[in-house]
Amino acid sequence: xxxxxxxxxxxxxxxxxxxxxxxxxxxxxxQTCFYTMNIDDVMAYCDGDNSTCGWQCAAQRMGCDEGFVYxxxxxxxxxxxxxxxxxxxxxxxxxxxxxxxxxxxxxxxxAVINCAPCTDEKFYHSPAGQSxxxxxxxxxxxxxxxxxxxxxxxxxxxxxxxxxxxxxxRCDARNGYAPENENVKTKCFYTDExxxxxxxxxxxxxxxxxxxxxxxxxxxxxxSVLILHTIRTEGExxxxxxxxxxxxSCARLNNIPNVTFDCGSDNSSxxWQCAAQRMGCDEGxxxxxxxxxxxxxxxxxxxxxxxxxxxxxFCNAxxxxxxxxxxxxxx
Numbered sequence: 001x002x003x004x005x006x007x008x009x010x011x012x013x014x015x016x017x018x019x020x021x022x023x024x025x026x027x028x029x030x031q032t033c034f035y036t037m038n039i040d041d042v043m044a045y046c047d048g049d050n051s052t053c054g055w056q057c058a059a060q061r062m063g064c065d066e067g068f069v070y071x072x073x074x075x076x077x078x079x080x081x082x083x084x085x086x087x088x089x090x091x092x093x094x095x096x097x098x099x100x101x102x103x104x105x106x107x108x109x110x111a112v113i114n115c116a117p118c119t120d121e122k123f124y125h126s127p128a129g130q131s132x133x134x135x136x137x138x139x140x141x142x143x144x145x146x147x148x149x150x151x152x153x154x155x156x157x158x159x160x161x162x163x164x165x166x167x168x169x170r171c172d173a174r175n176g177y178a179p180e181n182e183n184v185k186t187k188c189f190y191t192d193e194x195x196x197x198x199x200x201x202x203x204x205x206x207x208x209x210x211x212x213x214x215x216x217x218x219x220x221x222x223x224s225v226l227i228l229h230t231i232r233t234e235g236e237x238x239x240x241x242x243x244x245x246x247x248x249s250c251a252r253l254n255n256i257p258n259v260t261f262d263c264g265s266d267n268s269s270x271x272w273q274c275a276a277q278r279m280g281c282d283e284g285x286x287x288x289x290x291x292x293x294x295x296x297x298x299x300x301x302x303x304x305x306x307x308x309x310x311x312x313x314f315c316n317a318x319x320x321x322x323x324x325x326x327x328x329x330x331x
Contacts, residue, residue, distance in 0.1 A: 094163030281309035
């Protein structure tokens with residue numbers, strides 16, 4: 001109790017303008033805050049959150065006005081960390097707070113907070129709706145890095161671009177790597193798994209993407225390539241693998257002359273994968289089945305789908321253009 005009374009007395013003489021608002025701290029921080037009050041020009045170390053005594057003592061020293069809350073966040077202009085009083089905001093998953101100063105004097109007692117995507121690719125932020133006054137940056141470290149050195153491959157969005165989760169990887173099964181942890185039952189994983197060499201018992205087998213052993217896909221390659229060469233005569237044919245569950249369907253469909261695909265699915269379906277295999281797009285191009293952008297405009301919004309080879313693009317919210325409801329334009 002003595003520390004609290006002394007701390008209040010000290011704080012009342014720190015600020016001489018307007019009303020000082022005393023901010024309570026957790027009991028274990030009272031003594032620390034009392035000592036730091038006697039240090040001239042003490043600076044806060046912003047790399048933390050409001051659970052630390054350093055943060056709570058800094059908030060108490062700042063004594064923000066009513067309606068404002070202590071923040072310690074990056075300055076949107078200089079990108080250095082700043083202490084400021086600002087109205088509280090609630091940031092989405094994958095975001096961190098930034099402080100801006102609306103007045104020309106850039107007064108730290110009258111700031112504004114904006115939430116922006118995590119900037120450091122090595123960290124993410126999973127909580128949704130977290131107070132901007134409770135943390136300074138995205139501080140959940142990424143341990144699951146999808147990099148060749150660890151024999152891991154990205155599943156979808158690159159681990160470097162993920163803001164809300166750790167990396168989402170799979171082991172490089174095509175080169176004989178599988179999770180050391182046998183409890184991993186899915187192809188892709190968020191946890192930091194070790195990918196280790198795994199040998200199939202028979203020479204006619206290879207590692208499948210679910211880390212089990214199955215017959216080599218090359219056994220079907222001569223049939224597929226022979227038929228596909230009769231369909232496509234321009235450029236060099238690039239053989240595309242399909243998931244193991246689609247091998248039989250693709251072999252059957254490849255024996256049907258002029259087989260067509262109606263585009264009513266996405267690249268998880270066997271029909272899509274077989275169509276991509278038949279198309280055999282050149283290196284650097286990916287199979288698409290999407291709306292014809294030009295015909296869509298000419299035919300007054302009548303939707304027509306076409307199959308095409310085009311460089312892959314990524315649309316908003318991380319959805320890849322290999323899905324059937326996006327538009328493509330032929331050059």
